[in-house]
Amino acid sequence: MAKPVNVNQSKWTVPVLLKECEIYCPSTCVAFGPILSDNDSKLIIAHGGHRGVNMKLKVFQQLEQLSESSLADMPTALVHFINDLSSIPSIAVAAGPSLLIYKNLKPFYKFTVPSSAINPTESEAWKAVVNKKINGDTLLTVLKRLEDDVAFSKLTPISQTYLRADKETQVVLVEHYGTKIANSATITCIAKLTKSTAEPLDILVIGTEHCEIFLIDSQAFTILETIKIGSVPVNICAYGTYDVDYRLFVQTRASLIFCMKRGEADYQPIVISQSMITSMVLVNKMIVYTTVENLIHFASFRGKKMNTVKCPSKIKMLEPFIYPLKQLAAVIAVFDKEIRMYNEHYLLDTVQYEKPLAWVKYGCYGREDSTLVVAFKDGSIAIQIFRRKANFDTKLDYNQVPQAHALKLQIPKKTKVFIDLTQREVQLGNRIHKVYQKNLFDVKYRLAASYLELTSSASATVSTTTVLPVEISVDIHGFGPTFRMTIHLLSSSKQNLYDMHLSIISDPELYDFDTPLIPVHLLASGQSYSFTTLLYCKDPEKAANCDVRALLVHAKRATPIVTAVIKMPFSEFPLD
Amino acid sequence: MGFFSSLSSLFGLGKKDVNIVVVGLDNSGKTTILNQLKTPETRSQQIVPTVGHVVTNFSTQNLSFHAFDMAGQMKYRSTWESYFHSSQGVIFVLDSSDRLRMELLKDELMMVMEHKDVVSRGIPIVILANKMDIPGAMTASDITVALGLNLYRSGTWSIHSTCALTGDGLDKAMQQLSAEITKYMESRRT
Numbered sequence A: 001m002a003k004p005v006n007v008n009q010s011k012w013t014v015p016v017l018l019k020e021c022e023i024y025c026p027s028t029c030v031a032f033g034p035i036l037s038d039n040d041s042k043l044i045i046a047h048g049g050h051r052g053v054n055m056k057l058k059v060f061q062q063l064e065q066l067s068e069s070s071l072a073d074m075p076t077a078l079v080h081f082i083n084d085l086s087s088i089p090s091i092a093v094a095a096g097p098s099l100l101i102y103k104n105l106k107p108f109y110k111f112t113v114p115s116s117a118i119n120p121t122e123s124e125a126w127k128a129v130v131n132k133k134i135n136g137d138t139l140l141t142v143l144k145r146l147e148d149d150v151a152f153s154k155l156t157p158i159s160q161t162y163l164r165a166d167k168e169t170q171v172v173l174v175e176h177y178g179t180k181i182a183n184s185a186t187i188t189c190i191a192k193l194t195k196s197t198a199e200p201l202d203i204l205v206i207g208t209e210h211c212e213i214f215l216i217d218s219q220a221f222t223i224l225e226t227i228k229i230g231s232v233p234v235n236i237c238a239y240g241t242y243d244v245d246y247r248l249f250v251q252t253r254a255s256l257i258f259c260m261k262r263g264e265a266d267y268q269p270i271v272i273s274q275s276m277i278t279s280m281v282l283v284n285k286m287i288v289y290t291t292v293e294n295l296i297h298f299a300s301f302r303g304k305k306m307n308t309v310k311c312p313s314k315i316k317m318l319e320p321f322i323y324p325l326k327q328l329a330a331v332i333a334v335f336d337k338e339i340r341m342y343n344e345h346y347l348l349d350t351v352q353y354e355k356p357l358a359w360v361k362y363g364c365y366g367r368e369d370s371t372l373v374v375a376f377k378d379g380s381i382a383i384q385i386f387r388r389k390a391n392f393d394t395k396l397d398y399n400q401v402p403q404a405h406a407l408k409l410q411i412p413k414k415t416k417v418f419i420d421l422t423q424r425e426v427q428l429g430n431r432i433h434k435v436y437q438k439n440l441f442d443v444k445y446r447l448a449a450s451y452l453e454l455t456s457s458a459s460a461t462v463s464t465t466t467v468l469p470v471e472i473s474v475d476i477h478g479f480g481p482t483f484r485m486t487i488h489l490l491s492s493s494k495q496n497l498y499d500m501h502l503s504i505i506s507d508p509e510l511y512d513f514d515t516p517l518i519p520v521h522l523l524a525s526g527q528s529y530s531f532t533t534l535l536y537c538k539d540p541e542k543a544a545n546c547d548v549r550a551l552l553v554h555a556k557r558a559t560p561i562v563t564a565v566i567k568m569p570f571s572e573f574p575l576d
Numbered sequence B: 001m002g003f004f005s006s007l008s009s010l011f012g013l014g015k016k017d018v019n020i021v022v023v024g025l026d027n028s029g030k031t032t033i034l035n036q037l038k039t040p041e042t043r044s045q046q047i048v049p050t051v052g053h054v055v056t057n058f059s060t061q062n063l064s065f066h067a068f069d070m071a072g073q074m075k076y077r078s079t080w081e082s083y084f085h086s087s088q089g090v091i092f093v094l095d096s097s098d099r100l101r102m103e104l105l106k107d108e109l110m111m112v113m114e115h116k117d118v119v120s121r122g123i124p125i126v127i128l129a130n131k132m133d134i135p136g137a138m139t140a141s142d143i144t145v146a147l148g149l150n151l152y153r154s155g156t157w158s159i160h161s162t163c164a165l166t167g168d169g170l171d172k173a174m175q176q177l178s179a180e181i182t183k184y185m186e187s188r189r190t
């Protein structure tokens, strides 16, 4: 056969590129579904364009673009949903605080998130600037003060933009939006939830920047439920049906995962992650999420962690994979140039690509139920289909450690030097051992000798200079409040040392010295000298003591030659 | 063609019964083609996606065909292979305009051509590149290259462009199939 071997083994057909397409969008802006009367599942993409230019809603059929229409606002997410059983399904594009609904590819309705309360000072200031009572700079000052007092995130989106905009944009902002400031939160994520199995209509679930989640009836666009949580939702996965029993798994910006059930009012996070959660999907009644440490966690619906996969590099996103015909389910993890499929126990498949990937989407495209759309960083898109004969029979353990017998030993090459040395070792083994033992003994002996010398000479003193080896020791006599302090100095330097001073320092609150500075005129080598001073404890009733330092200093040296630190005993009371 | 079979067809003596199986992806036009092969008065007007399989009978000059029209949707594709061992020929229908599924098609075609009941018995395969009327449809030679058939020499296969709506190309394809099947049956007899 002419087919290359690896292609034959692949579980996916060879990728086919979409014609002339250049798509840059996040994976949240992609959906599959029939949207026209032909019932053929299309690929729908809300294309972000480039800095607000060229924002388009694009629809692909087969390998070609079928249609495109302009979008007025930057899209953040897109969902394909059914809101009428008798007609074709619709698309909802989330842009800013609004959902734009398209039916038959024509704009059909616009739903805007209800406005939250506006800070009174803020709305006053905007009113004033519109009525020309204050100028733009004053508005900026007011907003800046509010930013400090109330927090940036609590201001309206328009004020936030104003604060970060340049002069020209600020003027435009006042002109265009000054009269209609609203505090509608930006939509961060969107999901859908089936109403019931008997009535397969979708309920839209949206999360906003103001930590709210709305459940919206997709026929009348009324809010069915509002849920307030403690953190900004960024990703929602829905499970079950609205009328019977549902759960919403909400990933938040604070790396928490909440679970909201039907008829429960109190929401506690079920997953609290120490590191940032980057994506979350549901597969096989499990929550699968990734963290920045390149880990994929499989957790139960209660949040109990069941397994963890360590990945070699950054995981860009996760995508659920199901193949009902063979009851296969897995999660597709997207890496830089490859995708890997995992279930809760094994690594099931790896597919490599020549170009860096952007995202993948798995679902029904055209007539094939198990199609994988692969988008690359360069904007191209390829289509692959899961092969009918493919299975997950070959499984690999995830955190694979090579088996002991598979590890290669580093055996050195038999060079001439190696052979010579080996021969020497064979012939002279006994002598080599003896020489080694003798040297080892020598080393140990010298070590012991040096240690002994050190312990006998360097007790409790620190010599800061190696050039002038002077030893110092101090005796304290008496019980207090008067003590006698005797300092012994012994120089072992080759020359005699001249013109030094012994300085005695301590907390002046505690002790008084008879002679705080003792001149040391001469230290002859090898001779021991003693100096004495009296010290008085000022207040024995305090029962305080502190360290006293004796420093040997020379006028021409920045650091003391030698220092002794003396721990003073507690003073007795004076004998009156 | 052997002397006796041509003689029997000359006298219009009972045509030989043969079984064929018609496979291909969904929406490729299998049912439409078989409908076109029937006599005008027996054709049905409405064609809906096939579920499971349907047996259609029609005849050419010397053969009387029992064609198993298989369903092409993904969930039915695994049923195709169980019909190969009882057939004397295979018709593989493909949609020449479906570039998206060309790779999948290649997979499915190879599975048919390499199936043990096809290879070991050496039954003929006729590939119909249908929907040639659609603008932008691939030609039979493009498809031969795209499917890697030019490198595939073993077995008896041939490819024909067809249009099921008008019947274009069908006659020629069926003549070839009849000839191959007759050859096959004669080789079996000796």
Ligand SMILES: Nc1nc2c(ncn2[C@@H]2O[C@H](COP(=O)(O)OP(=O)(O)OP(=O)(O)O)[C@@H](O)[C@H]2O)c(=O)[nH]1
Pocket: B024, B025, B026, B027, B028, B029, B030, B031, B032, B033, B047, B048, B049, B050, B051, B070, B071, B072, B073, B130, B131, B132, B133, B134, B162, B163, B164, B165
């Ligand atoms: N333009 C064009 N359309 C065709 C042609 N052949 C079939 N069709 C159309 O393709 C559609 C599918 O045809 P079917 O015969 O049902 O396809 P099938 O292969 O039997 O499909 P399944 O039964 O689902 O496997 C119908 O709408 C036909 O009208 C053709 O040659 N040209």
Ligand SMILES: [Mg+2]
Pocket: B030, B031, B032, B048, B049, B050, B069, B070, B071, B072
């Ligand atoms: Mg059919």
